[in-house]
Each structure stands twice: as C-alpha cells, then as structure tokens.
Amino acid sequence: MQDLQGLRAIVTGGASGIGAAVVEELAGRGASTAILDLDISSVPEGQLAFQCDVGERASVDAAVQAAAAALGGIDLVVNNAGIGAQGTVEANDDDEWARVLNINVTGIARVTSAALPFLRDSQAAAVVNTCSIAATAGLPERALYSASKGAVYSLTLAMAADHIREGIRVNAVNPGTVDTPWVGRLLDSAANPQAERQALNARQPHGRLVSAKEVATSVAYLCSPLSSSTNGVALAVDGGMQALRLRPVG
Numbered sequence: 001m002q003d004l005q006g007l008r009a010i011v012t013g014g015a016s017g018i019g020a021a022v023v024e025e026l027a028g029r030g031a032s033t034a035i036l037d038l039d040i041s042s043v044p045e046g047q048l049a050f051q052c053d054v055g056e057r058a059s060v061d062a063a064v065q066a067a068a069a070a071l072g073g074i075d076l077v078v079n080n081a082g083i084g085a086q087g088t089v090e091a092n093d094d095d096e097w098a099r100v101l102n103i104n105v106t107g108i109a110r111v112t113s114a115a116l117p118f119l120r121d122s123q124a125a126a127v128v129n130t131c132s133i134a135a136t137a138g139l140p141e142r143a144l145y146s147a148s149k150g151a152v153y154s155l156t157l158a159m160a161a162d163h164i165r166e167g168i169r170v171n172a173v174n175p176g177t178v179d180t181p182w183v184g185r186l187l188d189s190a191a192n193p194q195a196e197r198q199a200l201n202a203r204q205p206h207g208r209l210v211s212a213k214e215v216a217t218s219v220a221y222l223c224s225p226l227s228s229s230t231n232g233v234a235l236a237v238d239g240g241m242q243a244l245r246l247r248p249v250g
Helices: 017-029 055-070 092-117 143-164 179-188 193-205 212-223
Strands: 009-012 032-036 050-051 077-078 125-130 168-175 234-237
Touching: 009 017, 009 055, 009 092, 009 143, 017 032, 017 212, 032 055, 032 092, 050 055, 055 092, 077 092, 077 212, 092 125, 092 143, 125 212, 143 168, 168 193, 168 212
Parallel strands: 009 032, 009 077, 032 050, 077 125, 125 168, 168 234
Antiparallel strands: none
C-alpha cells in the first residue's frame, strides 16, 4: 500500500521502540520521513534524522525547521517522544513531576506549534499523538505517567477542535503494554521477570503484549488520507484491555 506517497512526516522519538516502527511503516507506505530524537546515534545510515530535545523550545524549533527544509515541507506529525514513570503519588518529587509533564505533554504542544505553519500549507495534514491505555484505565503504580497521558488525551481533543477548520486532523493512539526496550528494562528490574511478563500478558485479553508494529500500523492509518473523516479519536491498540470484560477461564 502506498497511501502516504508524496507525504512528508516527522516522528519524534523515532530512533527506537514504537517510534522506529512508525518511521519504518510510514516510509514503507511512501512517505518521506525525518526522525527527531534526543539520541540519533542509532539511526541507520541514510535515514534523515535531527537531534531534538522536545523539552526545550529552542531545540524543537530548530529541529522542526531543519526537517521541513530537508523534506520540502511537513504534512504529518507523529508526537511519539515520551518518558515513563513508576509509583504512586508519593513516589515522585516535584522535579520529576515537572520533568515528565514537560516532555510528555508540553513537548507535544511545542512540536505541533512549530510544525503548524507547514501543516497549514498541506493538503493532507495530520497529527498523531502517542497516548496510552493509562489515560483511560486506572493502572497501579503509574500515577505520574497516567496523569501525563490523560493530559495527552485531552490535549488531542482540544487540538482537533482548534485545527479542524484549517484542514488539520488530530488523533491519538492508545497502546496497551507494548513490547519495547523500556518495558523490557522494567521486566528485567522485577524480582521475578518471567512472572511479571506473564502477568502483563494476562492483563490484555488477547493474552500477550502489543507489538510496536501493531501500534505503527495504527498510526499509519490515522495519518492516511484514507481516514480523512477520522478526527479527535483515541484509537485503542490494547488487545481489548480497555473495552472487554472477559469471564475467567476455567
């Protein structure tokens, strides 16, 4: 499928994990892509990439301008960069709350704001934010992270309302627990990694972690002009975790 042929995309956090899968998927569908990431040392040779700290306005403005110049404009923005946090409301101090919200929430606002002049010139403009099941379901030991993703969900709706009449669609993906390097590090730090993985698998009704590829194909759908009537949507990619209530087996 070449539904993104001729479109130009920037992907924050595109050097690894979900972001890298998104870059691969968009490119495979015909889009020209640029990675914006804090660490671009692992980006394959030949892939367009710009160092970018989404927590700093000057860094974002410079990276978005450079990417737009290299691509000849911007049609698609995938706000995927983010960081995790663990614990109840007692676990993180004020500095950590400010750091996570600055990156996970304000970072999306910075990047999108910098890209808006280019999106307004596009005939197929779309923004996709990486949200989380944590925005819509109460998960234990995820107070700060959940607060940040709840804000991303609300921000997505507000942005969709603000820019629909400019021809800019804004949606989000809500992944469940995805098999990424970050989740791998969490599992490795658990007292019993195998038992923890089994518990995470069982928490999602289809019985396994979500793959980065599955999230990437959902992002591509929301980016595609084929979904031009899809706006202000948070698309669950969670194996049914949010919506389904299955009876116990046995």
